[in-house]
Amino acid sequence: MAEAGRPPQARVLLQQCLHAKLQVRPAEGDVEAQWVEVPTALVIYVCFFKGAEEDLLPKMVSTLLNVKLSEAENGKRVSILDLPGNILIIPQATLGGRVRGRNMQYHTNSGKEEGLALYSQFVTLCEKELAANSKCAEAGMVVRHGTYGNRQVLKLDTNGPYTHLIEF
């Protein structure tokens, strides 16, 4: 999706799951860790690069929610909106890493504040899109998401992760 000749503004990894559980707050003292859980869902790992701009987000969300990657009961691939299914969004800055010797470098990743703003808006747009879809709304589908900057402790149960990469 990224235009030829210019570096991507965002990198997204998609995996399909039957069930996922993601930590959104680590345990602290006597307070237990907090988790979100989703049954059948599209897992969206997202990373923004330096120079990513807000006006990119509607196109990203539209593409991700409408591309046919989720398996319907008849075995055909449909969009997560048409399934209908849930969405789990995971901030994953590591996706922006580049190998340098034996280490990974993240020099082209967006800054923390900028990345958080883009991530928050991305989540909000996904929520709006899901709520505006009658099939998803009627079936009670939800958007769940990880906490930006936290460690994304994740348990994933798949019938095939069916991993796809899309750059914007």
Place this chain on the structure above:
Amino acid sequence: MAEAGRPPQARVLLQQCLHAKLQVRPAEGDVEAQWVEVPTALVIYVCFFKGAEEDLLPKMVSTLLNVKLSEAENGKRVSILDLPGNILIIPQATLGGRVRGRNMQYHTNSGKEEGLALYSQFVTLCEKELAANSKCAEAGMVVRHGTYGNRQVLKLDTNGPYTHLIEF
């Protein structure tokens, strides 16, 4: 890692896990499905593109097994060989997909026979490298891998997938 100016020959996705279970043969009639399991492991999803050649493989394996992405007990990142940890290899042709409208196309993926040959050699090289590493050999670390062409039914338990993409 891929040289600038030419399309990549292989795309690899790396995730870290505390435990993973992968189906290597689906259930058939009365015969139950077969699975492989690994505790702490580097999960390597691999996809080869058209034009990928065998001489790429040693460099790929050396990079993947030596890049510092696995978390040691002290919190530092070390290579999977230095951890030491296990390796789970998952053939994942979907990684080569490109969005076209609402569908994914896989026109640049390697052909099935060619892809299987590269995959098999990639697995063998990983096994050799792990066996040749005294730390891994002494700790009884193993390489497990999915069956090329099958559906990769996967259960993944992570302390943060720490997802990285490397192209060759």
